[in-house]
Amino acid sequence: MSDREVDLQLVERVREGDKQAFGLLVEKYRRKVIRLLSRMVRNPDDLEDIAQETFIKAYRALPQFRGDAAFYTWLYRIAVNTAKNHLVSRGKAMRTVSDQAMNDDDEPDERLMAQDISTPETELLSKQVAIAVNEAVDALPEELRQAITLREMEGMSYEEIAEYMACPIGTVRSRIFRAREAIASKLRPILGTPDDKRW
DSSP: OOHHHHHHHHHHHHHTTOHHHHHHHHHHHHHHHHHHHHTTOOOHHHHHHHHHHHHHHHHHHGGGOOSSSOHHHHHHHHHHHHHHHHHHHHTOOOOOGGGGOOOOSSSOOHHHHGGGGOOHHHHHHHHHHHHHHHHHHHHSOHHHHHHHHHHHTTOOOHHHHHHHHTSOHHHHHHHHHHHHHHHHHHHHHHHTOOTTSOO
16 A cells, blocks of 8 residues: 555544544654754744644645645645745745755755765855855746755655646656756856856
């Protein structure tokens, strides 16, 4: 049985009044939701509150969940919207890509692990690269920024992104390609990469 089918079964059990089934969904996705939110919300105290609110909203909205999208894709939307609403209510902006040097002990980012053998020169280069990536992502049109974030930060498949963004897979591929090209053009001068190479 696939992961998606397991989730759908749990959702059905919740609809039939089995609250423990929802507890299993929370247990399964809580850390993933916290990790997602940690890329958008700076205050660690707010993370738990927003995660809790996300699951409360998901629980209340379960009758509307049709199963067209994977459960996590649906939950992801609720989490992002809850975080956006929270930040808007506090007059804060969402975090962007370079803030992803996240404190995630379970899944260290390979790009960050390379810093273990760092010198002052490589540390400076890393900072310059992070700033350039951040600026490039910030400058992207919304649909490109969203596509590249879902792919690179969330690890979503092209199919999941197409489902989430309600557009064809070809459009997703195009948006991600254009986003990567824009980021690469910012990085070339820093990395000394020739124009015919991306990185």
